[in-house]
Amino acid sequence: MDGFALLSQHACFGGWQQFWQHASRETGTSMRFGLYRPPGPVRGLLVYLAGLTCTEETFAIKAGAQRRAAELGLAVLSPDTSPRGTDIAGQAEAWDFGVGAGFYLDATQAPWATNWRMESYLMRELLPAVQAELQGVPGVPGLPVGLMGHSMGGHGALTLALRHPGRFASVSALAPICAPARCPWGRKAFAGYLGPDESTWAAHDASALMASQAQAPYPRGIRIDQGLADQFLAEQLHPEAFEVACAAVGQPLTLVRHADADHGYYFIASVIDAHLAHHAQALG
Numbered sequence: 001m002d003g004f005a006l007l008s009q010h011a012c013f014g015g016w017q018q019f020w021q022h023a024s025r026e027t028g029t030s031m032r033f034g035l036y037r038p039p040g041p042v043r044g045l046l047v048y049l050a051g052l053t054c055t056e057e058t059f060a061i062k063a064g065a066q067r068r069a070a071e072l073g074l075a076v077l078s079p080d081t082s083p084r085g086t087d088i089a090g091q092a093e094a095w096d097f098g099v100g101a102g103f104y105l106d107a108t109q110a111p112w113a114t115n116w117r118m119e120s121y122l123m124r125e126l127l128p129a130v131q132a133e134l135q136g137v138p139g140v141p142g143l144p145v146g147l148m149g150h151s152m153g154g155h156g157a158l159t160l161a162l163r164h165p166g167r168f169a170s171v172s173a174l175a176p177i178c179a180p181a182r183c184p185w186g187r188k189a190f191a192g193y194l195g196p197d198e199s200t201w202a203a204h205d206a207s208a209l210m211a212s213q214a215q216a217p218y219p220r221g222i223r224i225d226q227g228l229a230d231q232f233l234a235e236q237l238h239p240e241a242f243e244v245a246c247a248a249v250g251q252p253l254t255l256v257r258h259a260d261a262d263h264g265y266y267f268i269a270s271v272i273d274a275h276l277a278h279h280a281q282a283l284g
């Protein structure tokens with residue numbers, strides 16, 4: 001990939017877990033990402049968006065997705081969760097806003113709007129570059145792409161999948177923030193990145209976006225897994241709001257609730273194979 005530097009690669013289940021760095025035109029910063037490359041031909045690309053405080057390494061280290069991805073012939077892209085290396089006052093004072101908390105949208109408010117452009121970064125820069133690299137034909141976007149994410153990244157997966165119809169063959173989420181416009185994490189992020197006019201927030205709220213669909217956008221179904229011992233469930237996640245919105249537009253949704261699971265990566269590792277299978281069905 002032109003202008004991209006391979007920082008490290010590690011042999012993993014016959015393929016390679018790689019970490020890359022590049023100068024992003026969209027964020028104006030240096031960005032890192034992880035890329036698992038399976039052995040043999042690549043059937044599809046699965047994008048995993050991580051949650052608050054995570055980096056491009058978290059999923060690769062903790063989820064244990066590589067074994068099944070290798071078997072299924074899926075490449076897995078794990079971007080970082082925000083720009084880093086800027087000098088915006090207060091950018092790293094909170095763990096739920098600023099650095100490590102990009103919310104996968106383009107900020108419209110100063111001082112964030114210049115660099116905090118995660119939606120454009122992913123959709124217009126990183127994804128096309130990685131798709132072209134994997135299929136070996138630059139500029140031909142043909143490789144099918146699935147999108148998944150956890151928590152803030154679950155919000156990113158659901159909203160980007162709804163905001164960019166036709167770009168993703170499949171979508172799933174783990175303990176996603178389903179109604180950010182009405183939870184503390186989302187309200188703080190939207191107020192800071194999008195400003196006080198709440199009418200602009202619905203375009204980045206998965207439940208509002210789903211409720212506004214004329215018909216089911218993913219007729220093959222969306223999968224969500226949610227732990228019932230998740231410490232953030234009651235206050236932050238609201239899966240029932242997304243469930244109601246899906247039902248209203250006839251969107252098939254498999255929402256699997258797990259009695260004892262918490263919010264962390266032990267839960268993710270426990271259900272990751274089911275998510276890879278969900279995507280492999282659509283990407284195959």
Ligand SMILES: N[C@@H](CCC(=O)N[C@@H](CS)C(=O)NCC(=O)O)C(=O)O
Pocket residue numbers: 050051052053054058062095150151152263264265
């Ligand atoms: N730092 C927060 C927790 C943040 C958190 O749980 N982040 C989730 C995503 S929302 C995560 O995946 N953390 C990384 C990890 O568990 O390795 C706290 O102290 O409560």
